[in-house]
Amino acid sequence: MSRRAHERLSHREKAVERRDRMLIHDKSSERATIEEVFDQKTRMVIFNLMNDGVIYELNGVVSSGKEARVYWGKNKEGSDIAVKIYLTSSAEFKKGMHKYIEGDPRFKDVKHDTRSLIAVWAQKEFRNLREAEDAKVNVPKPIAVKSNVVVMEFIGENGVNMPSLKEQAPTNPDKVYKTIVTYLKRLYKKAKIVHGDLSEYNIMMWKGKPVVFDVSQSVSIQHPLADFMLKRDIANVNRFFSRLNVKVIPIEELYKLVVGK
Numbered sequence: 001m002s003r004r005a006h007e008r009l010s011h012r013e014k015a016v017e018r019r020d021r022m023l024i025h026d027k028s029s030e031r032a033t034i035e036e037v038f039d040q041k042t043r044m045v046i047f048n049l050m051n052d053g054v055i056y057e058l059n060g061v062v063s064s065g066k067e068a069r070v071y072w073g074k075n076k077e078g079s080d081i082a083v084k085i086y087l088t089s090s091a092e093f094k095k096g097m098h099k100y101i102e103g104d105p106r107f108k109d110v111k112h113d114t115r116s117l118i119a120v121w122a123q124k125e126f127r128n129l130r131e132a133e134d135a136k137v138n139v140p141k142p143i144a145v146k147s148n149v150v151v152m153e154f155i156g157e158n159g160v161n162m163p164s165l166k167e168q169a170p171t172n173p174d175k176v177y178k179t180i181v182t183y184l185k186r187l188y189k190k191a192k193i194v195h196g197d198l199s200e201y202n203i204m205m206w207k208g209k210p211v212v213f214d215v216s217q218s219v220s221i222q223h224p225l226a227d228f229m230l231k232r233d234i235a236n237v238n239r240f241f242s243r244l245n246v247k248v249i250p251i252e253e254l255y256k257l258v259v260g261k
């Protein structure tokens with residue numbers, strides 16, 4: 001078996017195992033897990049989203065990061081959804097958020113307590129997803145946002161999310177690179193935002209095309225850090241794809257291509 005096929009298999013095995021583990025939980029113990037992790041207000045937000053019919057079922061954890069957890073859930077129609085819940089307890093996160101919110105003309109007059117900041121952060125992710133989608137960049141379709149919770153399309157099947165490019169390199173890197181270059185241009189010129197954390201960690205392959213996600217830190221192109229963030233994104237993308245032997249566009253040239261008139 002090729003290394004790539006092996007990697008693919010082991011990712012799926014792990015994901016399926018994780019999914020099955022989650023499904024063993026009966027409803028009451030799943031609820032208990034959620035109650036331990038989240039504060040009263042967050043539980044109310046999820047409860048409200050359930051009452052609104054946005055979330056029908058909240059199943060296993062897909063990812064448990066420092067700042068957010070991503071759950072696999074289902075909507076009323078039985079389709080998979082991803083539910084990203086920002087943790088309200090991370091003090092470091094709060095410090096980090098400021099620099100991306102301040103200076104973005106879309107988010108003036110923001111209150112500075114942690115819960116309000118995180119709500120703005122979640123709003124920002126939702127709005128960035130929508131703006132990217134409108135610019136024809138392939139992203140998880142945004143479904144709803146409420147306080148610190150963002151609901152979006154689930155990238156994967158039956159609770160098994162697709163691996164990131166980091167976990168599984170694409171079989172057609174030249175084509176994927178070209179598509180990512182197109183997405184960089186569309187994000188800048190049409191959506192007028194810069195991703196800011198673009199790398200193999202935040203791109204998955206789905207239905208033959210790359211999907212870009214994790215856009216909470218993305219900023220307006222008018223933000224003072226936008227230029228720095230764009231250059232970093234370009235450098236990350238070029239580094240990853242040149243390792244896969246793609247003839248990448250030199251950084252300066254690509255930068256001009258993205259921002260050029």
Ligand SMILES: Nc1ncnc2c1ncn2[C@@H]1O[C@H](COP(=O)(O)OP(=O)(O)O)[C@@H](O)[C@H]1O
Nearest residue numbers: 062063065070082140152153154155161213214
């Ligand atoms: N819409 C989605 N569908 C499926 N899996 C997702 C989705 N959004 C995120 N994930 C999974 O959760 C992980 C973390 O999500 P991400 O948005 O990158 O948050 P962060 O990196 O800030 O923790 C991703 O690497 C991916 O595996």
Ligand SMILES: [Mg+2]
Nearest residue numbers: 201202213214
């Ligand atoms: Mg990420």
